[in-house]
Amino acid sequence: MPALFSMIKGDSKANRIAKWLVSGPPLLFLLVFFVAPSLIMLFTSLRFPGEFGGLAPIAAPAGAVHGEYGLTLETYQFFFSDILYAEIFLKSFAVAAASTLICLIMAYPLALLIARSEKRFRNLMVLLVVLPFASNFLIRIYAWMIILGPESVFSHFINTVLGAFGIAPVTLLFSSFAVLVGMVYVHLPFMVLPLYTNLEKHDPALLDAAQDLGANAWQRFWRVTWPLSLPGVFSGSALVFIPVLGMFAVPDILGGTGDILIGNLIKDQFLGTRDWPFGSTLSIMLTLAVLAITALAAWLARPAAIPEK
C-alpha cells in the first residue's frame, strides 16, 4: 500500500511517515469497528439461527444427526416469500417520503428568510434552528407525547373543533399521525441547513434581473430561486429520508400497534425474538435501500442536471 503513495512527486520519506502517522490510527479504528462489523453483519445474514436465539454453529458438531449448519440464503428467501415484509418496507418508504415532503415545505420558507436576512443575523437564526436539535432526541419525542396526549390542551382543542363539525373525537397519540409529526419534528433541522447553505450562495442580482425583465414574485421564485436551489433540496431530502427510513424510536414511542416500520422489525429480531440471521438480512436490505436513495440523490443533484450560475 505505501508504494502506491510514494509515486506522488516530491514525496520525501519524512512526509510519507507523517502521512501514515496521521491517517493510520483513524483508518485502523474504522476498519476494525466499522468495516469488520458491517462484514460480520453480511456474514450473519447467511447463517442459520440458533435453537435458543443467536446463531447455529457453522460446522455440524460431532454426532449431530439433524439440524441446520453452514451457510444459506434461506433468510433472503423468507424475506421475499412473505408479502408482510414488502408491505412494511413500502410503508417505511411512504412514511419517509411524507416526512421529507412536510420537512421541505416547512423548511424552505425558513431557509429562504435566513438567507435573505442581514448577514449579522444569519448565524444567530441558524443557531436557533440547530439548538432544539441539540436537545436529547428522546426528549423531543417525549414532548409530542405530552402535546398529543388525550388530556392535553391541544387534543381538547382539536376534538372541540371536530365536534363542532359533528365528527367523533379522535385519539392523536399512538397513531400514524403522531409518528409523522414526530419524524418531522426530529428531522426538520437536517432539511433547513443544506437548503440555507445553498440559498445563501444565490446572487441577488439574478432576482433583480428577473424583476427588470418583468417577472412577478411567483415567477422569480419558480423560474430562478427554485431551480437554483435544487441541489440543496436533494441533499436535504436525502438527509431526512435516510434516517427516517431506519428510525425505530419514533414509532416505538408515538405509534400504535400497527405502526411497525423497518427499524422496529430489525429491533425485534435482535432484542425480541432473537433471530440474528433474519435481523441481519433486514439490515442488509435496509442498507441496499439507503445506497439506492443516496445514489438517486447524488444523480439528481449532479451538476449537469441543474442549471448552475
Next chain:
Amino acid sequence: MRRSNIWLWSAAALAYAFLYIPLLIVVVYSFNDSKLNAEWVGFTLSWYVALFNNQEMLTAARNSLIIAVSASFLATLLGTMAGLAIHRYKLKFLPVLVFTPVAMPEILLGVALLLFFLQVLNLTLGMVSIIIAHTTFCIGFVAIIVRARLQGMDESIFEAARDLGASPWQTFRLITLPLIMPAVVAGALMSFTLSIDDFVITFFTKGVGEPILPIQIYTMIKVAVTPEVNAISTLLMLLTLTLIIIAAKLDSGILRRETK
C-alpha cells in the same frame, strides 16, 4: 415585494414556533405540581428533588458522563487526524470510511456493532462497547468540522513553514494545531453532546449491566411517565444547549456543515 416578505416571515415564525413550543412545554411541566402533564396546578421543585434522590438515575448520569468524556476524547483525537489526513493527502477510501457512519441510519451501525462485539470480540456488552460505538460515529463529526476549518485556510502558511525548514511535526505543532484548535474544541464539544444524547446505538450496544441516561429516560417514557422525566430533560437540555452555544461561538463552521 412587501407582501411576499410577510408570507415568508409568518411561515418562518410558524416553523420556529413548531421547533420551540414542544420543548418549552417539557420545561414548563417540569415545575408543575401535578403527576399528569395536562393541567397547570402550581409551581413546585419536587420533581427535581425526586430526581436527585433517585439513586439509579444518578448512577446513570455518572455512567453517561464517563462514556461521553471517553468517547469524545477518542473521537476528537482520531477525528482530528482523519480531518487532517483527508484534507492533506487526497486518500480516496478514508473519507468513505469516516463519513459513512455519520450518513447511514444509526440502527445499522448499532446492529453491526452488536453482532461484532458478541461474535468476534466475545465482549460482554457494557461501558467499553458503548464507548467504542460512540467513538465510531463521532469521528466523522469531528473530521467534518476540522476539515471545514482547514479548507478555509491559506495553504501558503504551511508552504512558508516548510520553506523555512520546519519538519512536518514542527509545522503541525507550531502552525496547524494552533490554527485548527477552535475547530478541534468545537468537535470535542459536539462529540460530547452527541454521545450523551445518543439513544439508538447505545440501545443496541449497552448489554444488561449498568444504567445509562438515555436508556433510563426511554424506560421511564415507555413504562411510567412522571414529570421526573421533564426534570431530567430540562437539566440535560441546559447542559447540551450550553455546550452547543460554546461550540458555535468557537467555530461558526459547525453551523454550516453540509455533511460531505
